[in-house]
Amino acid sequence: MSGPQARQSILDAVRGALDVKDDDTARKLTVQKRLKSHPANLVPERAKATGNARLKLFTDMLEGQSAEVSRAKSVNDIPEIITAYLRENNLPAELRTGSDELLGHIPWDKAPTLTRHFGRGQGDDAVTMSRARTAAAETGTLFLTSGEENPTTLNFLPDTHIAVIRAKDILGSYEDAWNALRKVYGARTLPRTVNLVSGPSRTADIEQIIVMGAHGPRRLHVIIVG
Amino acid sequence: MKPQSRAFKTSATQALTNEPLQRALGGIKYGFVANRARARANLPEFDQLRDEARDVKEHTLAHLDLYLEEYEKKVTQSGGHIHWAPTATDARDAILKICRDAGARTVTKGKTMVGEEIAINDHLEDAGIRPVETDLGEYLIQIRKEPPSHIIAPAIHLTKDQVEADFRHTHTSLPYDRVLEEPVQLVAEARKVLREQFLAADVGITGANLLIAETGSSVIVTNEGNGDLTQCLPRVHIVIASIEKIVPTLEDANTILRVLARSATGQEFSTYTTFSTGPKRPGDPDGPEEYHVVLLDNGRTEMLGSEFHDMLRCIRCGACMNHCPVYGAVGGHAYGWVYPGPMGAVLAPSLIGIDEAGHLPNASTFCGRCEAVCPMRIPLPKMMRHWREREYEKGNTPARYKLGMKLWAFAAKRPRLYQALTGLAMPLLARFGKRSGRFRTLPLAGGWTRHRDLPAPQGKTFQQLWREREARP
Numbered sequence: 001m002s003g004p005q006a007r008q009s010i011l012d013a014v015r016g017a018l019d020v021k022d023d024d025t026a027r028k029l030t031v032q033k034r035l036k037s038h039p040a041n042l043v044p045e046r047a048k049a050t051g052n053a054r055l056k057l058f059t060d061m062l063e064g065q066s067a068e069v070s071r072a073k074s075v076n077d078i079p080e081i082i083t084a085y086l087r088e089n090n091l092p093a094e095l096r097t098g099s100d101e102l103l104g105h106i107p108w109d110k111a112p113t114l115t116r117h118f119g120r121g122q123g124d125d126a127v128t129m130s131r132a133r134t135a136a137a138e139t140g141t142l143f144l145t146s147g148e149e150n151p152t153t154l155n156f157l158p159d160t161h162i163a164v165i166r167a168k169d170i171l172g173s174y175e176d177a178w179n180a181l182r183k184v185y186g187a188r189t190l191p192r193t194v195n196l197v198s199g200p201s202r203t204a205d206i207e208q209i210i211v212m213g214a215h216g217p218r219r220l221h222v223i224i225v226g
Numbered sequence: 227m228k229p230q231s232r233a234f235k236t237s238a239t240q241a242l243t244n245e246p247l248q249r250a251l252g253g254i255k256y257g258f259v260a261n262r263a264r265a266r267a268n269l270p271e272f273d274q275l276r277d278e279a280r281d282v283k284e285h286t287l288a289h290l291d292l293y294l295e296e297y298e299k300k301v302t303q304s305g306g307h308i309h310w311a312p313t314a315t316d317a318r319d320a321i322l323k324i325c326r327d328a329g330a331r332t333v334t335k336g337k338t339m340v341g342e343e344i345a346i347n348d349h350l351e352d353a354g355i356r357p358v359e360t361d362l363g364e365y366l367i368q369i370r371k372e373p374p375s376h377i378i379a380p381a382i383h384l385t386k387d388q389v390e391a392d393f394r395h396t397h398t399s400l401p402y403d404r405v406l407e408e409p410v411q412l413v414a415e416a417r418k419v420l421r422e423q424f425l426a427a428d429v430g431i432t433g434a435n436l437l438i439a440e441t442g443s444s445v446i447v448t449n450e451g452n453g454d455l456t457q458c459l460p461r462v463h464i465v466i467a468s469i470e471k472i473v474p475t476l477e478d479a480n481t482i483l484r485v486l487a488r489s490a491t492g493q494e495f496s497t498y499t500t501f502s503t504g505p506k507r508p509g510d511p512d513g514p515e516e517y518h519v520v521l522l523d524n525g526r527t528e529m530l531g532s533e534f535h536d537m538l539r540c541i542r543c544g545a546c547m548n549h550c551p552v553y554g555a556v557g558g559h560a561y562g563w564v565y566p567g568p569m570g571a572v573l574a575p576s577l578i579g580i581d582e583a584g585h586l587p588n589a590s591t592f593c594g595r596c597e598a599v600c601p602m603r604i605p606l607p608k609m610m611r612h613w614r615e616r617e618y619e620k621g622n623t624p625a626r627y628k629l630g631m632k633l634w635a636f637a638a639k640r641p642r643l644y645q646a647l648t649g650l651a652m653p654l655l656a657r658f659g660k661r662s663g664r665f666r667t668l669p670l671a672g673g674w675t676r677h678r679d680l681p682a683p684q685g686k687t688f689q690q691l692w693r694e695r696e697a698r699p
Contacts, residue, residue, distance in 0.1 A: 001313070011295070014469075014527055015291050017531040027292060031293060034475065041275075041478065041481040061494065065493075065497070141495055146506075147507070156458065178477070192504060192510055194500070196500070198496070203449060204257070204449075204491070205361070205380075205381055206409040208253050208258075209409045214362055214449070215421070215450045
């Protein structure tokens with residue numbers, strides 16, 4: 001069975017099991033209200049941290065999940081942080097980014113040896129860089145949104161992924177982060193992909209031993225700006 | 227896969243003497259169990275979140291028809307397609323048609339238990355399309371042509387030596403003298419081999435941990451990132467999900483996600499949680515051109531409102547099997563189908579029938595640990611009991627068991643007779659067992675004493691002791 005007939009058969013079976021009719025306005029109202037007001041359920045106390053305590057929680061959580069975190073006073077510091085990081089880890093002096101505005105404000109000429117490529121991720125990318133739109137400190141989780149600014153493939157194909165986030169975009173809870181995205185994209189709308197990233201790729205599928213870099217990046221380096 | 231659950235007893239007996247399996251299972255309590263306990267201790271609100279997660283799902287199930295309609299509306303608005311599939315056959319047909327229309331030769335797959343349930347790999351292979359599992363554990367068992375033995379760690383029954391042998395056997399184009407001793411080398415090899423598959427695939431199939439009515443999004447949770455490469459690289463993305471995966475809002479998703487990883491692997495949060503909504507948008511440099519969701523019923527609507535209704539809250543974290551003494555002793559393959567452990571013992575009879583899976587609800591000591599750790603507070607032992615009752619009503623219980631139960635019931639319903647019989651038996655057993663304090667063999671109790679000794683009773687019945695204690699001043 002397929003098409004409208006299959007659809008009707010499943011919906012009829014659900015209504016039959018629940019013993020309801022499809023014209024019950026009270027039920028419809030309940031559903032519409034919940035979707036419109038999207039009330040928050042319990043938010044853990046730790047997600048309510050503010051200021052430096054929040055930044056510390058965000059950093060501790062990411063480091064606890066094997067990510068590295070560094071701090072830049074402004075975008076002007078970023079070229080130096082990146083060149084030093086690539087040198088220390090014996091990585092090539094090139095990286096790929098999207099067209100993100102914040103990344104565009106980085107004074108790239110301060111890192112003359114560094115080559116910057118653009119566009120979507122490639123299968124052999126060594127290092128990529130993207131900007132996280134927002135983040136939830138409660139578990140050190142970045143929210144990366146798809147688009148020309150920050151192609152999704154940059155988050156998964158490289159060996160090393162560098163993510164930049166402004167300190168003021170780091171919020172407490174997942175609820176705060178979704179509300180920030182709702183402000184940008186509108187009610188009941190998300191970009192094609194939202195990646196919640198909390199560390200580098202890993203697997204424990206062989207004898208429950210954790211190995212980094214299963215299919216995604218082996219390293220995640222987060223730079224907090226401001 | 228064809229269910230093998232009828233052979234549970236034989237398979238379980240074999241599993242107990244399978245040495246590599248026993249070694250692999252021994253690791254669970256230091257891994258999953260210890261990690262979950264730590265994650266729970268790190269979040270004071272954890273148990274309260276479990277109550278809320280249960281309530282979210284109950285609210286959703288009570289309005290399931292309406293949330294499905296809302297979800298469909300949003301998926302369609304974002305340019306995606308919904309395929310309603312009342313049965314496994316309908317789902318297989320829909321997926322094959324999409325793959326054929328896309329001219330697909332290779333299909334990469336993220337981990338999907340529903341995909342296992344409908345045996346989609348066999349169906350694609352029969353049609354000349356090559357499915358490639360990309361979750362490392364799923365890849366390992368695909369090479370071995372085995373079903374998963376755990377819902378989140380499908381290859382938990384394997385040791386690294388077995389994996390090395392399989393890789394040498396399968397990846398024949400690589401030099402034979404390469405070093406493959408440690409997991410890190412094995413993982414690096416799998417990464418390299420599968421990277422080529424990701425880039426070459428025409429279609430990517432993933433499951434969904436959640437579907438969101440508010441936005442029309444599908445959510446996958448992984449640690450490897452394989453699910454993401456599966457859904458952002460090929461031209462076509464197919465999501466396969468059963469209808470009870472839906473939640474109303476992003477906030478409701480948060481609540482369930484807060485208990486999911488902590489219950490499953492003991493992580494604060496999985497590495498990657500991805501929300502996908504429709505195909506790529508104008509200007510997007512990556513993402514699929516087509517986005518399809520196959521919505522599967524396959525027995526769920528029959529569970530809705532029945533005594534197995536609570537099982538529809540299950541989020542497939544695996545905590546019940548990690549904490550189950552029976553699963554811990556025999557592993558997942560003994561259960562003979564896709565879903566093992568306590569959740570499988572309830573779900574399998576619902577999906578493939580009690581005739582096929584009748585042994586599974588009996589494979590429980592009713593210790594209750596599964597219910598105690600379930601993030602969705604599903605009363606698993608109670609539902610296994612319901613299945614046992616149904617099995618009894620259907621007359622599937624062997625005559626021997628029935629006779630025993632009838633004799634016991636006859637005595638239990640007659641308290642005087644019961645007390646007289648036990649009053650005679652206890653002192654007798656106590657006298658015979660006095661020397662060693664235990665019986666190595668006992669008439670009529672061979673099923674027990676073949677594997678362990680039976681402690682000898684002290685000489686008095688519980689009721690006698692109770693009366694004595696009551697009589698004391």
